[in-house]
Amino acid sequence: QALVMEQEVETLLRKEAIEVVPPHDRESGFYSRYFIVPKKDGGLRPIIDLHWFVTIDLKDAYFHVSILPQHRKGEAYQYRVLPFGLALSPRTFAKCADAALVPLRLQGIRILNYIDDWLILAASKSLAARHRDVVLTHMKTLGLRLNGKKSVLSPLQRRGVGFDHDAGTSVSCSDRVDPRRSRESQRRPVTHCETVSTTAGSDGSRVQHDTFWPAVHETLTVVAQNQGVLPEGKPASQDPVNCPVGTVLEFLQARFSTGLSHSTLKVYVAAISAYHAPLGGLSVGKDPLVVRFLRGVLRLRPPTRPHVPVWDLAVVLEALCRPPFEPIEEIPVRFLTIKTALLLALTSLKRVGDLQALSVALTHLEFAPGMTKAFLYRRPGYVPKVPTKTPQPVVLQAFCPPAFREPDQQKLNCMCPVRALDAYVHRAALWRKSDQLFVCYGPPKKGHPATKQSISRWIIDAISTAYESSDLPSPLGVKAHSTHAMAASKALMLGVPIQDICNAAGWSMPLTFV
CATH class of the missing domain: 1.10.443.10 (Intergrase catalytic core)
Structure with missing residues (x-):
């Protein structure tokens, strides 16, 4: 592993991703352990409505984002670019990528990006090829490096949300279909359909006949029907994306009646806001009625914090002086471990x-x-x-x-x-x-x-055991x-x-x- 680590450091040096920290800076900054994990392609990692599409993958995506010299701090080596493994790296890179793709989208190019994976959509194979060339030229101008091994620059079958997509077909993934359902369906009359949909929205639609749908779609559909944003008893036909604010308030009131706290209801509102269409130009969480409702919940059910510990130190210390915590040379290792952990804490x-x-x-x-x-x-x-x-x-x-x-x-x-x-x-x-x-x-x-x-x-086990050995109920x-x-x-x-x-x-x- 040491040899592999040395090779990885040499690779990062060649890519100019890291540099030696100046001696006068080695005593400052935050130091982190560095390790590597294998990739699916055998390498090492340190820590749709249109028929034709092209995928583009950036090579060493985060390394395209330079770090200001005064912000480069580290140990023996310091990053000159955005490092992998940093919690804020995905968001930072996504922001930079969105800005870089604005000129392409203004030209009418349909391009979807998720970190370093980009998808170009077009109405025809020739248009997809032209847009691909424009994107590659734009990448070269910006100095972005293409990962040729992982990119697909010509139309090829791709799997997404349980389906295999290519230029002319969209079929369920056979390895994710229950064979018993297939055999049952084969005994039924064959139904022909000329056109299902001309948009990628057909991926999100669902008919009653669901024999060939993979398990992931069935699970998602059941969750949407039974545990959606609508209160229990509401018909599932209501649209959770465009339902009126009154429906949302009814749902929140039902949850409040079950005893949920203000902080939990705020999480519910945040989850609904992430998918619900704006109401009057505002998100659900900023709607005046929802804001007033949450304020009322806070008044009726304010948060409480215990100001007195739920356990007595004297009871616990007294119990540590007798079985099962003593004699210390003979007690089982479990009691020795929990006693030591408690005393050190x-x-x-x-x-x-x-x-x-x-x-x-x-x-x-x-x-x-x-x-x-x-x-x-x-x-x-x-x-x-x-x-x-x-x-x-x-x-x-x-x-x-x-x-x-x-x-x-x-x-x-x-x-x-x-x-x-x-x-x-x-x-x-x-x-x-x-x-x-x-x-x-x-x-x-x-x-x-x-x-x-x-x-x-x-x-916690030591405290509970101390109470039990004292014939007292364990504190909650x-x-x-x-x-x-x-x-x-x-x-x-x-x-x-x-x-x-x-x-x-x-x-x-x-x-x-x-």
Whole structure:
């Protein structure tokens, strides 16, 4: 893989897509891991109403968009053009492509574009060829590179929405038709039809006889009939794209009556607005009646946020000192794992993402003499939610290490994060397959790195188990992130300086919380 990565870097250098970062800029900017995945064509990827058509595919599409020199930041190499794998790359490239295609559309050329895949539509084969030549010339003028391997510059059969299209026919894809339906239909009388439609709109129409329709169309049709934008009981004959605002309001009122919140109804309105025709020149979401309705919903059903945690820290800590969490040398690995995850979340004030980034590599985990402290560092390349100039270790302080002078000291030691961490690291070393601190303890991914979702479940599981072991009902609605607020509030009540709390929790300032 290292050899393939080196070859990929050399390829990007040849394409002038990346460049070496100047030494004075290497300590700034955001750093990202770089990996490659195979393409369908065998290469590697780093992270209609008309009969005749031509498809055009751009080669290295995002690399056509240059980045201003003052915005080029990175590690050993920095991109000079729009990179693949960036979340905003598709939208940015689509905006640039739309602007580039405006002159062609003003000439009457029908061209559909989706990122780097373009489709030219024409009424005849000769017109499609002429438009193709115009588009290719325009691309050359703009400096756009054509991907000849993936482009189809002459009419050829293409599959779309469950059909095979070519110059003269449009038939269902045989590999997506249920053979049992085909046999049943063959026994019926043959029906002839001269012309179904002269527009590509026939793809969206549907008649009662649906034997040859592939499963995707049937599913979409059932959803449109049963779960469309119309309330239950409304006839499906109403057009969800052009229905009046009253129908939309009836639908929203029905959903409100079922108990949906204001935020959920806003999502419904956004979804309807995406497909509904404008009402008086405005989208459905901006219609005055819809706006008034949502305001009324907000007044009648305002959002609520719990200001008091749904679980008690004292109950949980007390339970960690007895079975099934003790004795720590003998308990099953599940209880050791969830106890360690909970104690680290409480004592470090770190988010779940920060806990997932911790490593047990020799240079990233250190225990102080006498097990009085533990120092944990995040893996290289991890960028926390609140970045700092220099990586700060997670420092864990031991609670009353042996020898014990009083019974309370032994009880405090049962809550010690350093003790739990040491026991977990030694136990997990038997099946560990990754340097990440927290690894899965059960099949089928035993030993593999745990996801943030898994660590969150472990923290919630530890709290629920603590309540159950105390013969108390498990609290509802517990979130792993609640340990953040719980530990910070407790530290503030005990007199810890608020700036120290912010530094440990990764908060840039305390103004939001005090």
